[in-house]
Amino acid sequence: MGLRSHLSRARGALSSHLVSIRAAGIVEERTWRDLEDALLLADVGAKTTDELLSEARERFERNDEVDVEGLLGILKSVLIERLGVTDRSLATGGEPSVWLFVGVNGAGKTTTIGKVGSREVAAGLQVVFAAGDTFRAAAADQLATWADRVGSPLVRGAENADPSSVIFDAVEHAAARGADLVLADTAGRFHTKSNLMDELAKVRRVAEKGSGTVTETLLVIDATTGQNGLVQARQFAEVVEVTGIVLTKLDGSARGGIVVAVQEDIGIPVKLVGVGEGGDDLVEFDPVDFVDALFGVTAEI
């Protein structure tokens, strides 16, 4: 199943702005204001919205397009271009490969790991879960439930154990068994806490001390996140070389527009999208579907 079908529920909340934009039929000053509103309400951010619209306007005027549909098409292509044609595949190739999941508190890291595990096991990989969140109470139990569902081993440490050593052990465990992939959870942390960010850098280093290679470091961002998401992405990227974004909870009415700025300013592509709590509610990011959903454009299709 693709992103589009998963977003049907969210798309039900068709932006009223779009209704009025379409109802007018012609492009007038008001149309631009309505488009601006739609982008701002999707958390695209004031600066990025301005840039998107001025580029769309330039193209619109150059093309002598008059109708609203033409304009919407232009704006969508501006957005899709900005989201880029980046490679969104998840890298393997280590023996084992380690995928590290990082992010602020409550972004959905543990649930995402469960879903990724379910997906990769279904694809035929041998997966080991590493309960690297030793801080949050019962985080390891939560991951253990997922490991049971998927039927893969979980390596965990004591509460408040050093996360680096838990993940190191998991990598060694995976190497010994000839497993392909270690999915490593980490405790949620704010990018403003330098001691915790240092800890994360250490986790990243130690994960490669043994036989494993960190082939993906995925930053998990909640789709309801506002403008702070950009700051988060920048700080995490500085500390651990983030290779991709997982945008979670996109099944609500939130649109996750902050990832447009993240992709453009920091150059980190969105790779996966979380759209529910089930094991298969995780899909690959598709810029076209995402942009459509951003406006609620395809609601009637």
Add this chain to the structure above:
Amino acid sequence: MFESLSSRFEGVLKRVRGKGRLSAEDVEDFLGEFRLALLDADVHLAVVRTFQDRIRERAVGSEVSGALNPGQQVVKIVLEELTAVLGGETHRLSYASKPPTVVLLAGLQGAGKTTTAAKLARWFKTQGRNPMLIGADLQRPAAVEQLQTLAERIDVPVFSDPTDSVSVARAGLAEARRLGRDVVICDTAGRLAIDDDLMDELVGVAEVLEPHHTLLVVDAMVGQDAVKTAESFHARLGLDAVVLTKLDGDARGGAALSIKEVLGRPIAFASTGETLDDFELFHPDRLASRILGMGDVETLIERAEETFEQVEAEAAASRLLDGSFTLNDFLDQLKALRKMGPISDIMGMVPGMAHQMKGVEADVDERRIDRIEGIIHSMTPSERANPDVIDGSRRARIAAGSGTKPNEINQLVRQFREMRKMMKQMGGKSQGAKGRRKGRKTRGSRTTVGGSVPIDKKKGLSLPGLGDAEGAGSFPVDLGS
């Protein structure tokens, strides 16, 4: 990337300086910057518009005249409008006349409900209550285990059962009555407001519990969707207040302001850290400062007020202004200042300073202040009262006593004399300033954004005790904005 409103206003302020009257265009320039600041802080678009309209109406009208220059006048209006929405009193939870007082927590996934449940239980304990927790989040794996682990740390009982959330709520409430607990806090699964089945379930839980307080747990990082989410929860559950979590990051929390403006529901608590005691009653106007990047001025003022002994300060102030200020007074001031915390922390709370201090490791050298204290401590009372008596041999003694060099003592005495002279001149100029409280000097700086603009100090900031057994579910505080 997130500029403070004061720095955003700087450019416009510079341009309109010296103008007698602001054009509508000037006002729009201000409003444009204001809009960007609010949007960057995740204030909802509709709320931004409301603000802009109110400010435009006041700024373009007759109010722009008088003692302030027009630029300052606009800044003043902006601050007044913001504090009008956010300001007001700290919200107090009332207790049910017939215990237990029931608190229901609801919110999206990952907002922080489970942690909030435990923090709230701990807070009720500090208020002398006997809370009990109900773990009705049967959705997320290990959510109940998480609640149990946290509850153990604060020694609060938890009730849960792997049945369904409505049954758990019913049985939990009965258990609380049986145990004679006077506060019950119910954690629930995170859910999307558009998920009808789960919302129905939540309404079922609420019907069983008949909560006195239904609190929506909101993440400070949330964006434009916050208002819609809050409206949906409010429509189904009837919210009483909001708990704002994750304020320990650097998110501005504009969504919370929007919820208050749109729903008229106050923010009751704020969660500011990972440990269970990082939880406090919410001070509305502090969020205004945060949103605008003005620094946490209220905190600074409070700390200053706790620290300065008012009478002493007033006496010292009058001595300062008539020139009889001594090194003893100076020492007292230094000590009082240091009681407020590390100098670098204090600087961070001063508007405009947080930005300047960023990256610079506290320019203020704490050790230098140590040395000054050492020098004064090594002086006799008469030397402190009148440093002019310090001659070569006294200087050598003081230097030996404080482990400093004689020229450092010279330097201190010289600086002190200059300061006293300057103060005396100021005192002569402003007679009325005599007896002014030291604390108020700090307060003056709070009101300065790009110019000097006085705003009323919001009353009602003192940490309230709890209301007595008032009518359950009623909020003594004005709910509108």
